[in-house]
Amino acid sequence: MASSNKLQAIRWVRPHLSILDQLLLPHASTYIDIRSSADGHRAISTMQTRGAPAIAIVAALSLAAELLQSDTIATVSFIEGRLDYLATSRPTAVNLFDAIRKLKAAVHAAHDRGDKDITQAYVSAAEAMLAADVADNQAIGRLGAEFILSRSNESPVKVLTHCNTGALATAGHGTALGIIRSLHGQKDVLEHVYFTETRPYNQGARLTAYELLVEEIPATLVCDSAVSALLRSDPSIRAIVVGADRVARNGDTANKIGTYQLAIAAKFHGRDFIVAAPTTSIDLDLASGDGIVIEERAMDEVLVTEGFAKETIGGGELGRAAVRVAPVGVAAWNPSFDVTPAHLITAVVTERGVFVKDNEASEYDLQRSLNGN
Numbered sequence: 001m002a003s004s005n006k007l008q009a010i011r012w013v014r015p016h017l018s019i020l021d022q023l024l025l026p027h028a029s030t031y032i033d034i035r036s037s038a039d040g041h042r043a044i045s046t047m048q049t050r051g052a053p054a055i056a057i058v059a060a061l062s063l064a065a066e067l068l069q070s071d072t073i074a075t076v077s078f079i080e081g082r083l084d085y086l087a088t089s090r091p092t093a094v095n096l097f098d099a100i101r102k103l104k105a106a107v108h109a110a111h112d113r114g115d116k117d118i119t120q121a122y123v124s125a126a127e128a129m130l131a132a133d134v135a136d137n138q139a140i141g142r143l144g145a146e147f148i149l150s151r152s153n154e155s156p157v158k159v160l161t162h163c164n165t166g167a168l169a170t171a172g173h174g175t176a177l178g179i180i181r182s183l184h185g186q187k188d189v190l191e192h193v194y195f196t197e198t199r200p201y202n203q204g205a206r207l208t209a210y211e212l213l214v215e216e217i218p219a220t221l222v223c224d225s226a227v228s229a230l231l232r233s234d235p236s237i238r239a240i241v242v243g244a245d246r247v248a249r250n251g252d253t254a255n256k257i258g259t260y261q262l263a264i265a266a267k268f269h270g271r272d273f274i275v276a277a278p279t280t281s282i283d284l285d286l287a288s289g290d291g292i293v294i295e296e297r298a299m300d301e302v303l304v305t306e307g308f309a310k311e312t313i314g315g316g317e318l319g320r321a322a323v324r325v326a327p328v329g330v331a332a333w334n335p336s337f338d339v340t341p342a343h344l345i346t347a348v349v350t351e352r353g354v355f356v357k358d359n360e361a362s363e364y365d366l367q368r369s370l371n372g373n
């Protein structure tokens with residue numbers, strides 16, 4: 001099932017890149033032009049674009065736009081310098097670093113074969129990432145839906161998700177939300193979706209809510225803190241399905257803050273806890289989640305609640321508004337992600353297959369799983 005045009009987070013028509021400003025959603029659908037790697041870096045670090053796959057693709061295409069619109073011929077060292085700069089935009093999602101490694105390899109290969117203009121090799125590699133992400137997400141959606149349905153004869157099913165992992169977080173379709181979209185695409189299979197607000201940035205309340213409404217998927221928003229109570233009161237919620245920013249070789253998974261407590265709640269209540277991620281989110285260089293760098297963001301994201309209000313001055317337009325909740329002087333800890341240990345994860349769904357732990361094992365061997373597929 002394709003995603004609606006209203007959910008197209010990344011628009012690329014050579015040489016123009018524009019992105020849907022996710023700080024303004026769901027109240028305004030505004031595309032902003034990204035003309036350079038500096039624009040790309042700003043859009044990623046301010047979270048105008050976000051979600052592990054989207055971060056990587058916007059970074060890659062922002063430099064493609066810059067190179068195509070420049071009057072000078074780019075050198076390998078110029079491209080590498082801009083990619084190293086883009087690598088500083090956000091630290092946790094490995095997709096960005098995976099993309100940068102592949103893009104550097106593409107320009108080196110072009111240079112080694114004696115291509116006069118290495119820009120074309122760079123742009124083709126970046127465009128291939130955009131296309132591959134949509135195809136990968138569609139495969140994840142199909143495989144994840146099959147896996148959930150294979151776990152019990154009872155259908156329709158109810159599921160719960162966290163953060164936003166849909167078309168807005170990717171090149172299209174989505175990962176965990178892609179599975180939900182794929183379930184919804186089959187007749188009488190998906191009964192209901194619960195989704196968390198995902199404090200403090202509210203990716204759930206703003207973005208997942210918007211996607212589910214656009215696609216007319218029956219859904220209910222819950223506070224992050226309501227999930228245990230919900231699982232207890234509704235035994236028919238079959239699974240919690242989340243995305244990933246970085247999956248270590250043993251299956252430990254960094255994802256949006258709050259994911260870990262959801263996995264504990266799922267284990268306690270005997271429900272499946274499923275991680276959905278393209279293989280570009282798997283970091284085989286990391287033996288476990290201990291080595292994952294967790295981004296810490298500004299305290300104000302916690303101390304101040306952002307939303308939309310009618311401006312009293314300026315003609316009654318809906319505008320972004322910030323309301324201070326906590327008293328001035330109080331400190332806050334604002335990690336953007338947490339790490340869920342592999343033993344709490346029922347399955348890792350990728351475009352190359354659904355991976356489960358060996359009998360009795362508490363960890364995955366994703367190196368072996370990927371070699372075997």
Ligand code: MRU
Binds near residue numbers: 051053174175244256
């Ligand atoms: O801070 P964000 O909004 O970039 O965090 C997003 C998440 O944690 C997603 O779950 C993850 O990137 C997967 S998106 C397909």
